[in-house]
Amino acid sequence: MSxxxxxxxxxxxxxSSFNKGDLALPPKKRLIVVTCMDARIExxxxxxxxxxxxxxxxxxGGSAREALRSIVVSQRLLATNQIxxxxxxxxxxxxxxxxxxxxxxxxxxxxxxxxxEAVNAIDFLPIPSLEENVKADVQFLKENPLVFEATTxxxxxxxxxxxxxxxxxxx
Amino acid sequence: MSxxxxxxxxxxxxxSSFNKGDLALPPKKRLIVVTCMDARIExxxxxxxxxxxxxxxxxxGGSAREALRSIVVSQRLLATNQIxxxxxxxxxxxxxxxxxxxxxxxxxxxxxxxxxEAVNAIDFLPIPSLEENVKADVQFLKENPLVFEATTxxxxxxxxxxxxxxxxxxx
Numbered sequence: 310m311s312x313x314x315x316x317x318x319x320x321x322x323x324x325s326s327f328n329k330g331d332l333a334l335p336p337k338k339r340l341i342v343v344t345c346m347d348a349r350i351e352x353x354x355x356x357x358x359x360x361x362x363x364x365x366x367x368x369x370g371g372s373a374r375e376a377l378r379s380i381v382v383s384q385r386l387l388a389t390n391q392i393x394x395x396x397x398x399x400x401x402x403x404x405x406x407x408x409x410x411x412x413x414x415x416x417x418x419x420x421x422x423x424x425x426e427a428v429n430a431i432d433f434l435p436i437p438s439l440e441e442n443v444k445a446d447v448q449f450l451k452e453n454p455l456v457f458e459a460t461t462x463x464x465x466x467x468x469x470x471x472x473x474x475x476x477x478x479x480x
Numbered sequence: 481m482s483x484x485x486x487x488x489x490x491x492x493x494x495x496s497s498f499n500k501g502d503l504a505l506p507p508k509k510r511l512i513v514v515t516c517m518d519a520r521i522e523x524x525x526x527x528x529x530x531x532x533x534x535x536x537x538x539x540x541g542g543s544a545r546e547a548l549r550s551i552v553v554s555q556r557l558l559a560t561n562q563i564x565x566x567x568x569x570x571x572x573x574x575x576x577x578x579x580x581x582x583x584x585x586x587x588x589x590x591x592x593x594x595x596x597e598a599v600n601a602i603d604f605l606p607i608p609s610l611e612e613n614v615k616a617d618v619q620f621l622k623e624n625p626l627v628f629e630a631t632t633x634x635x636x637x638x639x640x641x642x643x644x645x646x647x648x649x650x651x
Binding site: 311312313315316317318319320321322323324327329330331332334335336337338340341346347348349350351353354355356357358360361362363364365366367368369375376377378379381382383385386387391393399401402404405410413414417421423424427428431432433434453454455461463465467469470471472473474477 | 482483484486487488489490491492493494495498500501502503505506507508509511512517518519520521522524525526527528529531532533534535536537538539540546547548549550552553554556557558562564570572573575576581584585588592594595598599602603604605624625626632634636638640641642643644645648
């Protein structure tokens, strides 16, 4: 059975006791969390947020650059004024370079020009150094003209093996 | 007190009973969920997933196009083979056009050429029609040469007022 077939019965259980249908569209804490897609991350429970508190943006590595479109929408439409860049140890994005991933994809489909062209057009935003990358992303947001100047910006590193926020990199 | 100051005490409570430090990097269900940053979405509980089960990609609107970089990383590095596009009612991305948002941003900083240039360079990926957009995103993934052909692709709409997955748009 695929995971998809389990969604409906699981959601029936969830909705049968659902009592948060009155939550407003704007995030209650005016907070944006930018974090990784990693399966071991679940920011609400890990930093004490409730449903409705924050916009959660997630992508491979938790890139704030890729998140910019979403951040501008969040701030301009819904007046969020805090951004937390929440990264984690043992991140897959620390394990390859653009060149390595592109070569792997191309080698898996030899002679396929469409795949080669598509993969060469993507910057996969690999992360050479976790802490430096968190700092750079916070700095990117700090300097970006589209991010409100009064935004509170912070950067964090979470340890997937201990469940602890082990580092407050930038506040 | 800003939300950031509440993260550490909340995380101390979380980590004090944390017992999932042995979860592997690859998502256990080989599943990717692409969903919106909306504060009322929390996919794990809403469709019955546990920590470690799935890569979760979130952005404004839950765009699969913007998620492509992350999806390629997920599939090529960690062999995920299911993608669920999980959207929701009352989405903020249904409420504006690119032109309207750009005009709002430019009007808020009159005469600021850096802001005008930056905002005009962004496609905010607004959503004229929710159901059509889910279908189009699933189709985009189905046709994309970088997404594994054998991927199980589905599209869903969740109702933020009832807590119910109200529509299985595409399976």
